[in-house]
Amino acid sequence: MTSGRVEALRSALAADGRAASMLVSDPSNIRWLTGFTGSSGSVVVTAGRVLLVTDGRYTDQARRQLDDAGLGDAEVVTAVSAAAMDAEVARLADGEALGAEATRLSHARWSALAEHASPVAADGLLEGLRRHKTADEVAVMERAASIASAALAEVAPMLVAGVRERDIRDELEYRMRCHGADGPSYETIVASGPDHAARPHQRPTDRELCKGDWVIIDVGALLQGYHSDMTRTFCVGEPSAEQLRWYAAVAESQAAGLATVGDGVPAREVDAACREVLEAHGLGEFFIHGTGHGVGLDIHEDPFVARTSAAILHSGDVVTVEPGAYRVGTGGVRIEDLVLVTDDGHRPLTSFPKDDPCPPSPPTT
């Protein structure tokens, strides 16, 4: 999947003008560029060379993954220390400015590098290239999303009074693995009742579900390094009229946001569309987070969909649209889908039903 990416980085460096070579430190950027998945390594790309420096645990793996990525000409260097690596990097940079990730490299590492080379901040170049997902990447993310949906469909019948939040989380993560996930995409959220469901990032606890609870489930699968991301909200027992009103408002908000998504659309307009609907329903003050974010090799990546976002959506972006409303003492509702931005709108990658807040029944046998 990595074909042409080194050339794309070289073109981006040339267009940017700050440096002709770049030191890449961020693990997702390294994986995107070279296919290397080790936990320790740095990549240097110059006009003519690609070098991956890693430690002895990963030398063989690095060679294999670079070859698989069509980077048979790239060099793998085993460094015995960070200092040895910096010296190697400096040798390649040959006194010229070297692009580096100032938001990723520690100050200590940057300072050590500056003793041998001339690092200049070149953050965002690779993140910009990573935004546009290829058909292969989209296919992996759609498969990850379908794994999470399958797990949620199996676990939804557990959403009854007396079951603990953590048990639902454990079953979801186990069943995603059974369906082929490499793991959960992030810490699965199962947030129930008047307090927990009122906190957008509540972690699962020993709390037992009660009749009348809201339960927010935010779950995704990790597959080949790619993430999926989806939220559904359910009622325990029959929803009340007030619960149906909240659910319908958030669903309408999300539909308005999704209808706005498309190539060339400012991300903040998607946020505004979601926010307007909730305000019209008197729930505007309870929407206490941004509307969405890009997803790919990172669970949160460019472009961000928020009130203050300067990003313009482009075909090939994969983003979430996830408005919500939260009030302590009531709980909360969030509905989130992962969508591919297309020339004329969007295509959903997540597909779990969201018509109402009633957990689906178990499949009949």
Added chain:
Amino acid sequence: MTSGRVEALRSALAADGRAASMLVSDPSNIRWLTGFTGSSGSVVVTAGRVLLVTDGRYTDQARRQLDDAGLGDAEVVTAVSAAAMDAEVARLADGEALGAEATRLSHARWSALAEHASPVAADGLLEGLRRHKTADEVAVMERAASIASAALAEVAPMLVAGVRERDIRDELEYRMRCHGADGPSYETIVASGPDHAARPHQRPTDRELCKGDWVIIDVGALLQGYHSDMTRTFCVGEPSAEQLRWYAAVAESQAAGLATVGDGVPAREVDAACREVLEAHGLGEFFIHGTGHGVGLDIHEDPFVARTSAAILHSGDVVTVEPGAYRVGTGGVRIEDLVLVTDDGHRPLTSFPKDDPCPPSPPTT
């Protein structure tokens, strides 16, 4: 568990002399110092004040956790941006030198901070304090270790030909959760056969176990932020004479290392003890990693137990002792326990049987 830690940091700063105040950024250091577990936050400790800066998602949680930690006087500030936080931190530092974690803070963040304050590298101060585990911390880690042992005992009967590495990993992680773990302590390793078991950090794959395989299982549980860490190695089917020879050599090596552990002992002597035994058995060249590491809120922390380590072990350190031997085409053996360093030796926190490489039978009913 956090009682007295802020005062301990102030004393360490005074003894160190580089700065009277400190900005703490590392999440494990923040948790150790204040009990705060949010994913976003910074702590500033001055001679008279403690301030936690976080974003709006975590304000309530921060207040609650600081109060629980006996830090009712500490202030919680909600910052709308990193820049706002830096300004707040600078105001507290009041022009004086401010200790900061140069190996944790990004260069970009450090540079922004330097516009308002005078950061100086003060890495290692908190890591040094965190080394000595209290009885409460040891009790949590011992409980985490017993959870991992219980899961391994339940899963060990699965170690037969035809079962996939990833299925064993999935069951181990699920069962640790069932026994009360908050999750796995790290990516569980299940490495089987002549190639996978020869790589110390191999991730589980779709490979099916075969008769005659080595299977290395490296598994730990996460509990209240603390980690456990243990490795056992098994044979699939009856071990051969050569397998028994390798296993006995590694077991003897580990016993020699454990016998060396104690208060005041240089960590490199533990490493040397393990290495000497393997060399005597002709397996020295196959021991391709260090002997161990500290464990606590981080899975790898000070002190490190390796050939080049300058650390001296002290009572209260919790470290692993995990020699191994690996050869591509054969596979490998690693035996790892987590131990508390005591005045007169050590106390094991992991307790799974390790007499031989045969998986224990399922409990009889």
